[in-house]
Amino acid sequence: MKDLAWGIAATGGIARTVGAVIAAEPGMRVAAVGSRELARAQALASALDAESAYGSYAELCADPAVDAVYVATPHAQHLEVAEAAIAAGKAVLCEKPLAASVADAERMVLLAREAGVFLMEAMWMRFNPLIRRVAADPRFGEIRSVHASFGFALPYDPLHRLWAPELGGGALLDLGVYPFGLAQLLLGMPSRVCVTGSLAPSGVDAEAAGVLVYPGGRRALVEVSLLGGFPNSAYVVGTGMRADIQAPFWAPERVVFSGPSMEPEAYELDPADNGYAGELREVRAALAEGRTESEVMPLDESLAMMGLLADAQQSLT
Numbered sequence: 001m002k003d004l005a006w007g008i009a010a011t012g013g014i015a016r017t018v019g020a021v022i023a024a025e026p027g028m029r030v031a032a033v034g035s036r037e038l039a040r041a042q043a044l045a046s047a048l049d050a051e052s053a054y055g056s057y058a059e060l061c062a063d064p065a066v067d068a069v070y071v072a073t074p075h076a077q078h079l080e081v082a083e084a085a086i087a088a089g090k091a092v093l094c095e096k097p098l099a100a101s102v103a104d105a106e107r108m109v110l111l112a113r114e115a116g117v118f119l120m121e122a123m124w125m126r127f128n129p130l131i132r133r134v135a136a137d138p139r140f141g142e143i144r145s146v147h148a149s150f151g152f153a154l155p156y157d158p159l160h161r162l163w164a165p166e167l168g169g170g171a172l173l174d175l176g177v178y179p180f181g182l183a184q185l186l187l188g189m190p191s192r193v194c195v196t197g198s199l200a201p202s203g204v205d206a207e208a209a210g211v212l213v214y215p216g217g218r219r220a221l222v223e224v225s226l227l228g229g230f231p232n233s234a235y236v237v238g239t240g241m242r243a244d245i246q247a248p249f250w251a252p253e254r255v256v257f258s259g260p261s262m263e264p265e266a267y268e269l270d271p272a273d274n275g276y277a278g279e280l281r282e283v284r285a286a287l288a289e290g291r292t293e294s295e296v297m298p299l300d301e302s303l304a305m306m307g308l309l310a311d312a313q314q315s316l317t
């Protein structure tokens with residue numbers, strides 16, 4: 001099988017991080033980089049040994065040498081880039097959250113399904129081997145409770161994408177995909193959600209805490225914040241055992257299982273696992289097998305998460 005040729009759309013923080021992982025991963029390479037500014041595309045292309053650099057995302061998507069486009073723009077620009085990539089028949093790995101609104105996410109999924117093109121949200125947490133171990137272990141029995149937080153103090157700057165409404169800012173969309181997403185992975189979609197929090201001067205949510213309620217009183221307590229540091233760890237309590245997931249829980253390096261009838265069991269991440277390779281390998285495997293969606297991060301679950309986060313945002317305004 002030939003190397004999977006990636007096109008990277010954008011040159012910001014995560015584009016550089018994931019670009020370096022692609023460049024180091026067997027069976028794939030960075031073929032091209034696209035940016036709103038040609039010089040930035042050229043600089044990243046040169047750093048990643050990519051053949052081509054473009055001063056627009058449209059040119060990147062049109063490059064016949066590119067098999068898959070990695071969308072690493074702010075959320076509000078995800079749809080525009082994904083739309084161009086899908087129209088050109090490229091597979092798309094789109095950063096989390098899938099889009100800045102439910103409508104954008106639905107359109108993206110519709111376009112990919114109509115075109116028969118692979119699309120997946122780059123939800124790397126779901127590919128972490130320790131998270132997968134937690135999700136698969138039957139010894140939890142019935143999971144009664146999931147607790148997870150993600151918060152850090154980010155000085156207020158209306159130009160920063162996390163504070164800017166036009167860039168899809170807010171704690172819920174950017175950070176919420178992880179704690180709400182852990183609850184979704186382990187408990188499914190809640191029957192009721194109760195959210196409280198506060199808004200920033202720009203109107204985006206600065207912090208939010210939610211109780212996600214499931215049938216029979218099972219629940220998840222989730223918290224996100226741009227106003228202060230949280231433990232950023234998680235725990236999962238089942239009738240059979242508990243898991244303590246070390247911070248950062250969305251990319252843990254250590255998980256401890258414990259319970260009344262067992263010695264504590266600690267699992268460590270393989271130090272060679274950089275966290276992002278799993279989602280990249282999933283794209284490669286899907287294309288090799290002719291799949292247009294991932295079973296690890298299904299599009300319907302990305303859409304459900306967008307709806308959940310939108311409802312949570314709504315209840316703060």
Ligand SMILES: NC(=O)c1ccc[n+]([C@@H]2O[C@H](COP(=O)([O-])OP(=O)(O)OC[C@H]3O[C@@H](n4cnc5c(N)ncnc54)[C@H](OP(=O)(O)O)[C@@H]3O)[C@@H](O)[C@H]2O)c1
Nearest residue numbers: 010011012013014015035036040072073074075077095096
């Ligand atoms: N999976 C993860 O671990 C992870 C971590 C961080 C972020 N993310 C996700 O990745 C996406 C990008 O986050 P980031 O932290 O990399 O952001 P960032 O550092 O601000 O970079 C975003 C890049 O997007 C491009 N862009 C396109 N339109 C833009 C606009 N109107 N304003 C600003 N930049 C624009 C820019 O590249 P050009 O100027 O070159 O076009 C910019 O460098 C977000 O959706 C975020 O949720 C994921």
